[in-house]
Amino acid sequence: MATIYEVSKLAGVSLATVSRVMNNNANVSDATRKKVTAAMDELGYRPNSIAQSLASNCSNSVGLLVSELQGPFYGPMMSGIENTFRNQGKHLIIAAGHSDEEREKQGIEFLISRNCDGLILHVEAVSDDYLIKLSKGRTPFVLINRYISELSDRCILLNNIKGGYLAAKHVLEQGHKNIAYISGPLWKQDAKDRLEGHKQALAEFDLEFDENLLFQGDFMEASGYEGLKALHQQTHPFTALICANDEMAVGAMASARDLGLTLPKQLSIMGYDNVFFTRHVYPQLSTVNYPIDEMGRMAADWVLNHVYQKQTPPLQTLFEPELIVRHSISRQSAQITSQG
Amino acid sequence: MATIYEVSKLAGVSLATVSRVMNNNANVSDATRKKVTAAMDELGYRPNSIAQSLASNCSNSVGLLVSELQGPFYGPMMSGIENTFRNQGKHLIIAAGHSDEEREKQGIEFLISRNCDGLILHVEAVSDDYLIKLSKGRTPFVLINRYISELSDRCILLNNIKGGYLAAKHVLEQGHKNIAYISGPLWKQDAKDRLEGHKQALAEFDLEFDENLLFQGDFMEASGYEGLKALHQQTHPFTALICANDEMAVGAMASARDLGLTLPKQLSIMGYDNVFFTRHVYPQLSTVNYPIDEMGRMAADWVLNHVYQKQTPPLQTLFEPELIVRHSISRQSAQITSQG
DNA sequence: AGAAAAATTGTAAGCGCTTACAGTTGAGCC
DNA sequence: GGCTCAACTGTAAGCGCTTACAATTTTTCT
Numbered sequence: 001m002a003t004i005y006e007v008s009k010l011a012g013v014s015l016a017t018v019s020r021v022m023n024n025n026a027n028v029s030d031a032t033r034k035k036v037t038a039a040m041d042e043l044g045y046r047p048n049s050i051a052q053s054l055a056s057n058c059s060n061s062v063g064l065l066v067s068e069l070q071g072p073f074y075g076p077m078m079s080g081i082e083n084t085f086r087n088q089g090k091h092l093i094i095a096a097g098h099s100d101e102e103r104e105k106q107g108i109e110f111l112i113s114r115n116c117d118g119l120i121l122h123v124e125a126v127s128d129d130y131l132i133k134l135s136k137g138r139t140p141f142v143l144i145n146r147y148i149s150e151l152s153d154r155c156i157l158l159n160n161i162k163g164g165y166l167a168a169k170h171v172l173e174q175g176h177k178n179i180a181y182i183s184g185p186l187w188k189q190d191a192k193d194r195l196e197g198h199k200q201a202l203a204e205f206d207l208e209f210d211e212n213l214l215f216q217g218d219f220m221e222a223s224g225y226e227g228l229k230a231l232h233q234q235t236h237p238f239t240a241l242i243c244a245n246d247e248m249a250v251g252a253m254a255s256a257r258d259l260g261l262t263l264p265k266q267l268s269i270m271g272y273d274n275v276f277f278t279r280h281v282y283p284q285l286s287t288v289n290y291p292i293d294e295m296g297r298m299a300a301d302w303v304l305n306h307v308y309q310k311q312t313p314p315l316q317t318l319f320e321p322e323l324i325v326r327h328s329i330s331r332q333s334a335q336i337t338s339q340g
Numbered sequence: 341m342a343t344i345y346e347v348s349k350l351a352g353v354s355l356a357t358v359s360r361v362m363n364n365n366a367n368v369s370d371a372t373r374k375k376v377t378a379a380m381d382e383l384g385y386r387p388n389s390i391a392q393s394l395a396s397n398c399s400n401s402v403g404l405l406v407s408e409l410q411g412p413f414y415g416p417m418m419s420g421i422e423n424t425f426r427n428q429g430k431h432l433i434i435a436a437g438h439s440d441e442e443r444e445k446q447g448i449e450f451l452i453s454r455n456c457d458g459l460i461l462h463v464e465a466v467s468d469d470y471l472i473k474l475s476k477g478r479t480p481f482v483l484i485n486r487y488i489s490e491l492s493d494r495c496i497l498l499n500n501i502k503g504g505y506l507a508a509k510h511v512l513e514q515g516h517k518n519i520a521y522i523s524g525p526l527w528k529q530d531a532k533d534r535l536e537g538h539k540q541a542l543a544e545f546d547l548e549f550d551e552n553l554l555f556q557g558d559f560m561e562a563s564g565y566e567g568l569k570a571l572h573q574q575t576h577p578f579t580a581l582i583c584a585n586d587e588m589a590v591g592a593m594a595s596a597r598d599l600g601l602t603l604p605k606q607l608s609i610m611g612y613d614n615v616f617f618t619r620h621v622y623p624q625l626s627t628v629n630y631p632i633d634e635m636g637r638m639a640a641d642w643v644l645n646h647v648y649q650k651q652t653p654p655l656q657t658l659f660e661p662e663l664i665v666r667h668s669i670s671r672q673s674a675q676i677t678s679q680g
Numbered sequence: 681a682g683a684a685a686a687a688t689t690g691t692a693a694g695c696g697c698t699t700a701c702a703g704t705t706g707a708g709c710c
Numbered sequence: 711g712g713c714t715c716a717a718c719t720g721t722a723a724g725c726g727c728t729t730a731c732a733a734t735t736t737t738t739c740t
Contacts, residue, residue, distance in 0.1 A: 001478065003725095003726055003727085004726065004727060005726080005727095013689075013690085014689065014690045014691075015690085015691090015726095015727080015728090016689070016690060016691080016692095016728080016729075017688090017689060017690075018727095019727065019728060019729080020688095020689090020728095020729095022727090023728085026688090026689095026729095027687060027688065028688075028689085029687080029688060029689090032688080032689080046449065046452070046453050047453065047726085047727080048394075048453065048455065048725090048726055048727070049453045049454050049455070049727095050390055050393045050394050050399065050454065050455045050725090050726080050727090051394055051695090051725070051726035051727040051728090052726080052727055052728080053390045053695090053727090054388075054390050054391055054394050054695050054696070054697090054725085054726080054727070054728090055694080055695055055726075055727040055728040055729085056695085056727075056728055056729090057695070057728095059390065061433075061454070068415075068419065069415060069418040069419040069422055070415030070416050070418065070419040071415060072412070072617075074415075075408075075409055075410030075411060075414075075415055076410050078409040078410065078434075079408065079409040079410040079436070082409055082434075082435075082436050086435075086436075086443075091433070091435070091450060091454070092433070092434060092435070093401075093431070093432070093433050093434075094418075094422075094432060094433075094434045095422075095426075095431070095432070096419070096422050096426075103426075109386065110431060112386070113386050113387065113388065113389045114389050114390065114401070114431070115388065115389070115390045138341065250620050253620075254620075277412075277617035277620060280590050280593075280594075280617060280620065280621045281617075281620045281621065281622065282621065282622030343695095343696055343697085344696065344697060345696080345697095353719075353720085354719065354720045354721075355696095355697080355698090355720085355721090355722095356698080356699075356719070356720060356721080356722095357718090357719060357720075358697095359697065359698060359699080360698095360699095360719090362697090363698085366699095366718090366719095367717065367718065368718075368719085369717080369718060369719090372718085372719080387696085387697080388695090388696055388697070389697095390695090390696080390697090391695070391696035391697040391698090391725090392696080392697055392698080393697090393725090394695085394696080394697070394698095394725050394726070394727085395696075395697040395698040395699085395724080395725055396697075396698055396699090396725085397698095397725070681740100682739100682740095683738105683739090683740090684737105684738085684739085684740105685736105685737080685738075685739090686735100686736080686737070686738085687734100687735080687736070687737080688733105688734080688735070688736080689732105689733080689734070689735085690731100690732080690733070690734085691730105691731085691732075691733085692729100692730095692731095692732100693728105693729090693730090693731105694727100694728085694729090694730105695726105695727085695728085696725105697724100697725085698723105698724085698725085699722100699723090699724090700721105700722095700723090700724105701720100701721085701722095701723105702719100702720085702721075702722100703718105703719080703720070703721085704717100704718080704719070704720085705716100705717085705718075705719090706715105706716095706717085706718100707714105707715090707716085707717095708713100708714085708715085708716100709712100709713085709714085709715105710711105710712095710713085710714105
């Protein structure tokens with residue numbers, strides 16, 4: 001691989017000049033610029049970005065930590081981020097944290113040790129304190145889907161309370177009065193918020209939340225399956241089930257079929273996230289849109305703005321969910337399920 | 341950030357010694373080793389991996405180029421790869437090629453310029469010649485889902501002929517005789533192979549392939565939708581439809597519903613890839629398993645073996661597909677659709 | 681024309697680490 | 711005690727690039 005030295009030799013200029021034309025910033029005369037680029041072409045020169053990073057203390061790469069590389073949720077996020085950066089000549093180093101504290105920390109340290117100029121973190125297991133401490137360090141970062149009041153300007157969030165509200169309101173408007181709920185792990189803020197919004201909608205309809213109709217899941221499909229099974233065994237009746245995400249909703253749908261329930265006639269099911277496969281399940285799942293791709297792009301913009309001092313569209317940290325009505329909620333004109 | 345120099349000062353040893361304990365290879369006495377690690381801890385020292393890369397000409401990172409960061413197919417692949425590497429202290433730099441020749445090349449060059457020690461490429465648009473030339477370069481790479489005879493030892497492939505064969509055979513065994521086929525773009529080897537296997541099975545059953553029942557799609561959902569629509573309009577009857585991947589199958593399912601066909605009674609549909617959402621569509625899609633996660637792990641092992649001289653399980657380049665029977669194929673005892 | 685200012689180019693000192701090679705130390709042996 | 715040899719540690723030269731600063735050339739102005 002040709003180095004800057006060989007280029008400078010061939011072009012008959014100094015190292016510094018070659019470096020200057022590469023970074024086309026300083027004033028270099030057109031004549032020398034031409035000589036140098038010609039030499040570069042001739043040698044097929046490619047700058048060694050590692051050396052550039054070391055010398056300039058800027059790696060032009062940003063680190064992204066996600067929980068999982070797979071799954072319908074992270075794909076669009078990564079894709080949105082990658083797209084934004086590619087257009088700016090910045091690059092992505094990706095690590096996975098697997099929702100495990102140790103691995104999340106490892107991931108972050110790796111990304112920092114690789115001289116990432118900035119970080120985009122989607123972390124769940126690591127503590128607020130850790131992140132606050134991290135924010136004092138030299139590597140700027142932005143958080144997706146996590147709120148820490150001390151770091152509020154760098155938290156990109158969905159209004160989950162509103163989302164929970166929207167979902168419940170829709171179901172209520174279809175006439176359902178007894179609504180079961182499968183939540184996420186309630187130590188997670190988003191799970192808590194979604195449930196809170198749910199309760200708000202209930203209150204608005206003068207309905208009380210029935211704790212017996214709550215099952216705490218873990219956002220994974222299996223817990224949706226188990227959740228509905230458990231809810232079905234207790235005695236309080238319900239005509240609709242709202243799940244705190246689509247994966248659990250799909251699990252619940254499978255469960256419903258195993259229990260012999262016709263969907264959506266005997267049980268209405270509502271999801272959350274609007275993951276792409278919700279259109280393909282049967283019946284098509286009504287859900288709440290989580291604009292994760294946009295939020296990813298916004299996180300990328302944040303980095304562009306704060307780390308690389310680029311002009312970006314105005315930054316926005318709070319995103320609004322949107323109700324997606326499909327065919328999994330039936331109209332409920334009257335109470336049809338008998339008590340207990 | 342503390343540097344090796346400060347560590348050496350604090351520990352009262354030379355730079356070289358610190359470096360030695362970091363790479364714990366050379367013989368360092370226990371006493372000095374202890375001094376050094378103590379100093380590192382005290383300073384919270386983290387090696388700067390950029391500097392390490394530059395000095396050692398080894399970045400401990402491998403580049404991965406995929407077509408898309410999203411979609412059900414690449415997620416499991418990336419995940420398999422990331423897992424393998426994480427356990428070995430190697431790291432992943434990911435770029436997306438978007439099936440576009442220019443962008444694929446850009447991606448590859450970026451990964452190389454970042455001093456990746458090795459590359460895992462899932463490329464479609466770039467030419468064989470380009471890759472052959474690339475193979476003469478200094479950065480070793482392995483190809484997933486692409487066969488180039490000159491590079492055969494580094495091509496990790498699915499036996500797509502067999503996969504096409506298995507799919508067709510299953511449908512034939514259920515009694516179907518008139519089978520439509522929505523292929524991928526036939527300039528792609530995998531699309532061609534799947535179709536070839538399909539024809540082999542047909543031949544085995546003494547049936548001829550009817551060109552009128554072939555629609556060439558592009559592996560995307562929309563083309564499955566359009567494909568079935570087009571096939572439905574022509575006059576040759578068919579009772580089953582085999583799609584060259586699951587996305588198109590799902591598109592076809594939507595199309596079938598719009599055409600008022602009951603699934604699977606009036607039309608059996610078969611997919612390919614066994615993408616995770618195939619279990620969730622209705623009826624659950626019978627398909628052919630593509631062990632993409634395993635293949636990803638194998639690619640990672642290839643790199644570990646060839647680039648880092650690590651011991652790995654024996655390398656395997658050809659993977660076998662497997663039939664997954666679910667509920668989208670109906671049993672066809674006799675010909676029920678009338679001719680033309 | 682000659683001096684000062686502006687534009688261009690070169691010199692050389694790093695960035696934080698690895699590693700060949702040289703130097704030091706102490707044990708083992710006659 | 712003096713020698714050899716192994717074990718350990720230090721010295722210093724890079725890796726390929728950036729960037730103050732100095733040096734040189736060109737332009738501008740009186």
